[in-house]
Amino acid sequence: MVHNTQFYSAYVGGKEQYDFKPVFEPIKKHIESSDFAMANLETTLSGKDMKYSNYPRFNSPEQIANALKHTGFDMVTTANNHAMDRGSYGVIKTIENLSKSGLLHTGTARNSEERDQVLVEKINGIKIAFFAYTYGTNGIPLPEGKEYLVNLINKDRMLADINKAKSKNVDIIITRLHFGNEYCRSPGKKQKELVGYLVSHGVDIVFGGHPHVLQPMETIELNGRTGFVIYSLGNFVSDQRKRYRDSGIILNLFLEKNFQSGKTIIKDVNFIPTWVDKSYIGSKLNYRVLPVKEAIKNYETGKDNLLSKNDYFKLKRTLQDVTAHLGEPL
Template sequence: MKRIIPIVTAILAVILFVIFFPFGKAAISPESHSDVPSKTEQKGNSSNKLQIAAFGDIMMHTPQIKAGAIGANNYDFRSFFKEVKPYVSQADIAIGNFEMTLAGPSKPYSGFPQFNAPDQIVDALKDTGVDVVSTSNNHAMDTGVDGAIRTHKVVNERGIQTTGTSPSAEKRKPLIVEKNGIKVAFLAYTELTNGIPVPQDKPYLINLIGDGTGIAQDIAQAKKEGAELVCVSLHWGVEYQRNPNPSQKSIAEKVFKAGADVIFGSHPHVLQPMEKMNVDGKEKYIIYSMGNFVSNQKDRYTDEGIIVYVDLEKDPKTNQVKLKEFSYLPTFVHKYNANGKQQYAVIPTPKQEATNLPYPGLSASKWQSVWNDTVSHVSPGNAIPVYANPAQKQ
């Protein structure tokens, strides 16, 4: 009996140690993103809250296509988004600008000036947590009518919804996504199609900004179909200009007057400021350009982007949806060499101090430069805050 007591005591000690000091916890590194809730966890928190994450241009230049090649006619681009995935997948709805076409392998894969990417880029985005993409931009007609239609088909078939292009007049209607009891409309339009005209007999193919009349009609239709919040993606402005031009501001005013709540801008490939506006007594938010999410561009500022977070809440008493918080997370594209070729990683910068990530050439000075560039330019004076996830707020 005396021998049994020490054995039982030892077993109890081991059990208590496992309970209070679980294995592996002390080994969690800063880059594990353990404090970022998953999309499933986020959804489970409340049925009357919703978070939207929006980001800028998803581009596929030729070196990126080569980076994802894993054999003859096979590609995998998931590594591009490994670091940023937790910050995208945590949102209830994630949307980005899909700036390429998917014409298929019957045409050569190519980057600028006419983009034709492998279908597997959609799988990588889906794996990252992307739910919706805007397909209305200046490269939407790069591979002609057939390419635009196939892009719409492939993206939807692989599990991501599209907005901004349609294969037929019958299918052209506002995209309304319902999550957690809240209906959000996502509309998308482009200012130009790089001189490749949309056929006159197919005006439904690509949504154009024009004078804004069509946008106003679509907003009205979306609200008629039950949309409680309207997000409009606008592909506009001048490339590489860090501030919006008068045309952008004029269009934004029209779109807000028509009833949009949030405008997500893209096309300049560099960041432009964000603003909070009061239109007809209601708060509205705009980011004139979200910069590049991923690309091979190398000029100053073109490797920088942001993820914009829009947090909504429905009042159970009034049934009204309110925009509770608007924030952003700086990101940048890190390029490095591995396995004999250039690789890419979208790096989130949730704080000013650099985190040690295992990529060649990733320096604290580059991290600091991105942070300073973004925070000082996008929202001077911190009028709109840098995103703080729930764990950081506590």
Template structure:
């Protein structure tokens, strides 16, 4: 009987010990899991930058004659009222529609443009960081103007995209890193006014080619956090995008591009948010109009400054980029008898500068926000 009791005692002791050991392992496992969850929560980070964009810098002879000085050209006073808006964002991009090939090869206006180097200096001074130079006027004055322009962009440390010095230059993806975020900039044009691209020199201008664009965006998405695509497309002077523009914007969205900035119509076209095939959202402004030009039809004197926030949320598994808080500052190209050119924010128009200015300002606000009610204005 004692042996039986003794054996039962041993069995209960071992069973209790096993249970205690299992409870200890269970507690240790959950303690470890709790620490892991806490660590994961701690490594979720948010980064944010801001981007501003302006439309066509279309330098007609009236503009560069007005900028002429005893020692060259000075376009800086023309941009002094918009400079604060370009400087206040992390990055700013402009569509430089005309090649700044310099006075040494002869300045020229429509239909075959060549502009002073000092246009680039004024953009740099105003806070612009990147210029898109793929457009229908890229080849106006041939390779010499392009090479001269790029040499000057390099001299003033301005990032350019869409036209290049060489094959090697064109293969170098334009990525700008600011505040821990890497932003890639791409640029394409529908054509070059019938001027053929020189044989073997495709690098001189990026033409719209959906296959190439998809490949470029895929590369950009691998190397950068954000991909911004400048598109020279659409029909001139049409205030709404056509089907081709919408289709190309959707191609970019489906490829994973984050922002599409449209140029070429020379008038303002609205903006909207597209959904890509992978569920991503892509911000699109179909045309930012003329920013500085000598065109005199009313809607061709209206442009603006787009401002957006780009936020990246990084977690333990993936990263999500979103475009937030879009803002638009409508502008007007003011001049008197083609003198005293100045880009003026419409909310800063002085009496006498523009007939029915307040009414037109409200019209532009409604026009640009018709597909994006959340769009803000100053």
């Protein structure tokens, strides 16, 4: 999520205009070392002519896509409540800018044919299908006849997508859901029911978002199937500064395939807590996504002079909060 203070701070002038790469530099090694990295893009990249803006209707400089690619991300999901913040044009322009950057994407589409395609990636011999859906678009209706623009949560539609993925003989189905209540640290009954429905019908992994705070993760067993879910990954980067809203995690899933039996399992799960640092370099505002445990150590050893004593307190508090909520991190 990109608030106006974030893109003001990324302004560098010249041909590129905006440079978001330094924001992600502290966590770059953790992202680019993975075989495949994905994130949720909760803004539009509709272009300068549509005017850059933040809440309640987001439009961010398209250079952020290049920064995400540079950091090591391979894909972003685009189905969320801000997908229609610049209307149909914004959906299409966002897809075009993501494609230009080399990022894969799912959750929105330019036409019905594109909507009906299943994004499948073969990663180290494991075929994975990716889907993304949102509860809504902040009251902005999808134009009649253009319902393909944004994937809305609809069980019939989702089941059809699952079956289409199965027909492609994928090993794993991953679904990203934009759902739940903002700032609520526990999943609601409807969240759990929907995840259970998806797992029982063939989804293996569910990543949740929208609450802007971390929610628990768990393994679910239903109808002879096993699935993994984290109900909300928190805030990776934003200008939300309150407790719980200024942090998230990098979630690492390790998949293992038995090429004789064809069965693929989640071998291991771990995570790295992250915290958004907002500081000044001279008179210039500066944002960074920091790995929490490493940042604490850097403060204690004097390696990061941008961190204040108050930042140190918040970092330690974040580590305690995340550990209590999700378990012991890396």
